[in-house]
Amino acid sequence: MTGLATRRARRPAAVVPWVLAALLVLTAISYPLTEGPARTTVSWTIVLLGAALSVGHAGLSRGRVTGAGVLLLVGATAVVFEAVGLATGFPYGEYTYSDDLGPTLLGVPFLVPLAWLMMAWPSWLLAARLTRAAGGRTVRVAVAAAVFAAWDVVLDPQMVQAGYWTWAHPQPSLPGIDTVPLTNLAGWLLAGLVLMTLLDLLVDRAAGAAPRLGDGAPLLALAWMTLGGALAHAGWLDLPGSAAWGALLAVPVLVTLAVQARRAP
Secondary structure, eight states: OHHHHHHHHHHHHHHHHHHHHHHHHHHHHHGGGOOTHHHHHHHHHHHHHHHHHHHHHHHHHHOHHHHHHHHHHHHHHHHHHHHHHHHHOTTTOSEEEOGGGOOEETTEETHHHHHHHHHHHHHHHHHHHHTTTTOSHHHHHHHHHHHHHHHHHHHHHHHHHTTSEEESOOOSBOTTOOSSBHHHHHHHHHHHHHHHHHHHHHHHHHOOSOOSSOSHHHHHHHHIIIIIHHHHHHHTSOOHHHHHHHHHHHHHHHHHHHHHHHHOO
C-alpha cells in the first residue's frame, strides 16, 4: 500500500514538466507571429518556461538537491563565462547586449543565465541517452557539449535578428549564417565542455535510485526549439541558413535515436 500511495502522490508532480513543455512549445509557436515589444515578451516567456522546466524536471526526477544544484551551477557558470566574454572577447568574440534584455549582473542580462538553464539540462539528458551504449563520462560530456553548441547555432541568428545582441566582427562564419562568427561556436563548445563536466559530476554525485520521471518533457522542449526553430527560420523569419544548419545538425541525433529504438528489446 505504501508503494501505491507513493506512486499516486508522484502523478501530479509528473505532469508538471509536461505542462511546462507544452506551454513552452505554444509560446514558441507565437514568436514568429509577433514583433516589437510583444516579441520581446514572448522571448522572456520562452526562456522563463524553459528554465523552470529544466530546474523542475531535475528536481522532480533526481531529487531536490540535484534541482538546486542545476540552478546554481548553470547560473553561476553562465554569468562567469558571459561576463568574461563581454570584458575580454574570449571565448566567443566581441559582442554587446542591447537594453531590451533588461537588468544585468556584471553586464550580463538576467535573461542569459536563464537561457543557459533552458538549454543545458536537456542537452545533458539527450547526451546521456545517445551515449548509453558507449558509456563513460568523456564521451557523454563531449556529446552534451556538442548538443549545447548546436542548439545555439539555431538560436543565435534569431536573437541577433531580434536585436538582442550584436557581434563586432561576425565574419568568418558558418556558410549561410553571416551575422554570427565562428568564434561563437568555438566559445560555446568550450563553455559546454566545462559546464557539462560539472553537470555530469553533479548528477553522478547525487545518483542513487533510478530517476523518478522520464526525460520526455525536456527532450520535447529541446527538439521543438531546434527543429521547430529551424522551421520558423525557414518559413517566417527569413533565416534559411540557420534553418538548414538546424536540420543538418539534427540528422545524426535522429539516426542514433532510431538505431537505439530498433535495437531495444
